[in-house]
Amino acid sequence: MKIICPDGNGYSYYVQAVDETRYSRVNGVETFLVRAGDYWNGDDSSDALNFRERCEARVTTEDEIGSTHVYAFQLKIPSNYPEFSPKQTLGQWHSGSYDSVFNRYEEGEFTICLNNRDAGTFVEFPVTVNKGSWNAFVYTFVWHETAGAMTVRLNGQTVIRETGLALVPAAATSVYFKYGIYRNMTEGLVGPDQQVSYCKVSRS
Numbered sequence: 001m002k003i004i005c006p007d008g009n010g011y012s013y014y015v016q017a018v019d020e021t022r023y024s025r026v027n028g029v030e031t032f033l034v035r036a037g038d039y040w041n042g043d044d045s046s047d048a049l050n051f052r053e054r055c056e057a058r059v060t061t062e063d064e065i066g067s068t069h070v071y072a073f074q075l076k077i078p079s080n081y082p083e084f085s086p087k088q089t090l091g092q093w094h095s096g097s098y099d100s101v102f103n104r105y106e107e108g109e110f111t112i113c114l115n116n117r118d119a120g121t122f123v124e125f126p127v128t129v130n131k132g133s134w135n136a137f138v139y140t141f142v143w144h145e146t147a148g149a150m151t152v153r154l155n156g157q158t159v160i161r162e163t164g165l166a167l168v169p170a171a172a173t174s175v176y177f178k179y180g181i182y183r184n185m186t187e188g189l190v191g192p193d194q195q196v197s198y199c200k201v202s203r204s
Contacts (some may be wrong), residue, residue, distance in 0.1 A: 001040070009202035011061040012133070015180070020056040023180075025173040030057065031197045032180035036190045051187055056180035061203065063175045065143050065168060071177060072138045073201040079132030082192035083108050089182040090196060093141070093173040101150070112152060112160060119167035125152075127159050133200070145170045177203065 003015035003023055015032075016025045018040055022033045032055040040046035040055070049056065063069045075090060085106050092102035104111045104124075108131075114123040129135045135155055142149040148167025152160040168175060179198055185191060 011059045011203040013057050015057050015060045017055045029197050029199045033195045034181045035193050051185035054182040056178045056182055059177040068142050070140045070204045074134040074136050074199045076134050076197045077131045084183050091179045093175050093177055095168045095175050100168050116166045119166040121166055125160050127154055143168055143175050
């Protein structure tokens, strides 16, 4: 189901969740819960056919290619979060056909990934997050197929500063942001319940 949300700080959005029990917003804190079999658009959907489980906010305000935008949020991974493989995606910027930038979390490791399948490039930047407390992220993007740029600040420190990036595929016309939990499963694998929270999410 779609859970329609109030406009955020610089964006509009809805939540992709199997039902309203998976998402809550209390005093500005958004909490996302994923359980085994959470195929948000039904058991016959592409999510179900590919074993993709999610509870995600889908931002409908999109960035044009060539534009510069800043995204910020605070993320809390609970101290009792079940560590698990395969990957969980905790925030992704999607160029229409696939995620061009995404935060991968797997077995306690947090990695910011740049993914351009058309150019055949994939770059990983491991960063340190603290479980059980809020982690403040600020991303600045220049969306471009060859001259892209990305700066990331985490808890007040610059952890990535890169220019001259093939940040999006040549055919892309815009980029949109998603946050929550998305995990890629395999047939027969039953994942644990997992929950994360976000606050102070903004786009400018």
